[in-house]
Amino acid sequence: MWPSHPLLYPAMMHYAIVSDCPHRERLGYTGDGQLTCNAAMLLLDSRRLYRKWIRDILDSQDPDTGHVQHTAPFYGGGGGPGGWGGAVVIVPYTYYRxxxxxxxxxxxxxxMLKWFSYMQSRCVLNLVTSEEKDGWCLGDWCTYERVQIPEPLVNTYYFxxxxxxxxxxxxxxxxxxxKDEIxxxxxxxxxxxxxxxxxSG
Structure with missing residues (x-):
């Protein structure tokens, strides 16, 4: 995966923002960030950067619903409640490790508890089926061929x-x-x- 290349990470971290790319959207996508944070923490001196970005993610959370925005610190872009919103759990836990x-x-x-309650509110028969009103609720969306895995399964996997x-x-x-409820x-x-x-088959 191209963001794992150590020479590209510095270009994606201008002004203490973990951005999805250095040339186009330049937004702190939580989905991209949670996927690559382990490599960045392993390869780079990124402790202060991720401490700051984790707090950006916390600040982006809706205080009423628990929904976590798809990008932090700036709002924008599409995503899903599992692979993107789950950054509120994945990135801090990776940081701790x-x-x-x-x-x-x-x-x-x-x-994390607030996000957990939000995700429960988006479940139908224990599958995560929706996000915010008119939200995309993306799952495995960037595939070479037709998407084979339905969005609810991808988001529920991350949940x-x-x-x-x-x-x-x-x-x-x-x-x-x-703990018991979780x-x-x-x-x-x-x-x-x-x-x-x-x-299969």
């Missing part, structure tokens, strides 16, 4: 992935709040994906 910053993880925890991370974070922080929702969503997944 690299830098062991428990305080920042604790700062993010209430925002399940993030819930697994949240269970680990709850253990790190010693927070039992909603485990039940993860199990229910996984069961729903298994029922709805496309059959």
């Amino acid at each position: 690299h830098f062991k910053d428990r305080d920042l993880l604790a700062e993010c925890w209430p925002h 399940i992935k993030c819930m697994g991370m949240m269970e680990k974070i709850a253990g790190i922080l010693g927070c039992d709040e909603k 485990e039940r929702q993860a199990a229910a969503s996984l069961k729903a994906v298994k029922i709805k997944r496309p059959q």
Whole structure:
């Protein structure tokens, strides 16, 4: 994946914004950012950059609904509630794994819980089927051929992935709040994906 090349990362981080590309949109897409943050933290001296961007993501969250914007710190662009919004869980947890910053993880925890509740509100039969009104609810959208995996399965996959991370974070922080609910929702969503997944062959 081209953003993983270490020489391109500095060009994508002008003015402390983790941007999707240095030449076109130049927005801090949370989907692109969560996919590449592990490589950036591993290859570059990026601790301060990601601490700042994590707080941008927190600031972009709707305080009422828990929805996480597709880009941070600036609003704009399309995305989906799982692969993009899940950055509120994935990026802080990845940051903790690299830098062991428990305080920042604790700062993010209430925002993760708010996003978790938002995602539950977007589920039908435990599959994430929608986002904001008139939102795209993108899944695996940039494919060479016709998209084979329905958007609800992609978004629910990310929801399940993030819930697994949240269970680990709850253990790190010693927070039992909603832990049982997260485990039940993860199990229910996984069961729903298994029922709805496309059959091979």
